[in-house]
Amino acid sequence: MxxxxxxxxxxxxxxxxxxxxxxxxxxxxxxxxxxxxxxxxxxxxxxxxxxxxxxxxxxxxxxxxxxxxxxxxxxxxxxxxxxxxxxxxxxxxxxxxxxxxxxxxxxxxxxxxxxxxxxxxxxxxxxxxxxxxATKEAQKAGIAFHKAASPEKFRGRKPTFDRKTYDQVIALLEAGQGHSAIAKATGLQRNAVIRIAMNPAKVDATLTRWNM
Missing domain, CATH: 3.40.50.1390 (Resolvase, N-terminal catalytic domain)
Structure with missing residues (x-):
């Protein structure tokens, strides 16, 4: 049937x-x-x-x-x-x-x-x-417009630390320091140190997007 x-x-x-x-x-x-x-x-x-x-x-x-x-x-x-x-x-x-x-x-x-x-x-x-x-091109144009109008929206959340602090965290991690000790030494929140440790490449890319 x-x-x-x-x-x-x-x-x-x-x-x-x-x-x-x-x-x-x-x-x-x-x-x-x-x-x-x-x-x-x-x-x-x-x-x-x-x-x-x-x-x-x-x-x-x-x-x-x-x-x-x-x-x-x-x-x-x-x-x-x-x-x-x-x-x-x-x-x-x-x-x-x-x-x-x-x-x-x-x-x-x-x-x-x-x-x-x-x-x-x-x-x-x-x-x-x-x-x-045509729809795809319109979407691209719309995204480009909003990127220019609100760049912070497309950059993601602005880091609470600069490149120098990031480099310090990386150096201390490579030296075998613990997250709490690094947070105390750099003045960062422990969660921020953990985010860097878990995905340093992603944090590095975010800093680059913000020209930091």
């Missing part, structure tokens, strides 16, 4: 999967099962690399319907999307989108229908990649 599966990929800055599912049901889709990947980037991961996305390749059988909000859910770029759609179509899986109500069915045998279907796949996949790249 065939089934209809709704797949949702939700990144950290997107709407919830519940909202996407509601949109699909309101569009008239009778969904049997929902598969969701949370906090997953569509720009850096293929469908098969996502924890639940890869389950679709085992779940979907001939005659099943895969519903997605849009084809960009199925890959990270033009090539991924087109490859994924064709893999599922060869299995006899029908892919439908909530946006634009597109249907991609591998059972088409008429040459004209096949040509129209393949042209739609290429167009939709290209559009999805263009949108993803």
């Amino acid at each position: 065939s089934k209809t599966i709704f797949y949702a990929r939700v990144s950290t800055n997107e709407q919830t999967s519940d909202h996407q599912e509601q949109q699909a049901r309101q569009a008239g889709f009778d969904i049997d099962e929902v598969v969701t990947d949370h906090g997953t980037s569509g720009v850096t991961t293929t469908l098969a690399e996502r924890p639940n996305g890869k389950r679709l390749f085992d779940m979907l059988r001939e005659g099943d319907v895969l519903v997605v909000r849009w084809v960009d859910r199925l890959g990270r770029n033009y090539q991924d999307v087109t490859d994924t759609i064709r893999v599922f179509m060869r299995r006899g899986v029908i892919i439908k989108t909530v946006i634009n109500t597109m249907t991609f069915d591998g059972s088409a045998t008429d040459p004209t229908q096949e040509a129209v279907r393949d042209a739609l796949i290429l167009f939709m996949a290209a559009t999805a990649q263009a949108q993803a790249e």
Whole structure:
């Protein structure tokens, strides 16, 4: 018996999967099962690399319907999307989108229908990649703007000590001194000494970011 599966990929800055599912049901889709990947980037991961996305390749059988909000859910770029759609179509899986109500069915045998279907796949996949790249560039621009406006936010917490004190702590650690003794000798809190001892490279990088 065939089934209809709704797949949702939700990144950290997107709407919830519940909202996407509601949109699909309101569009008239009778969904049997929902598969969701949370906090997953569509720009850096293929469908098969996502924890639940890869389950679709085992779940979907001939005659099943895969519903997605849009084809960009199925890959990270033009090539991924087109490859994924064709893999599922060869299995006899029908892919439908909530946006634009597109249907991609591998059972088409008429040459004209096949040509129209393949042209739609290429167009939709290209559009999805263009949108993803535009979003990525917008995010980069936004981050750059906020870095310039609030540099302290991106530098992390400003250290309570300078480079000279850091070097003293490192020297005393290498000499085998205990944390409490080093704190007393340098005037630092013991927790600060422990942070340096646990990850000196990270503390060094923080000092560099603050030009200290």
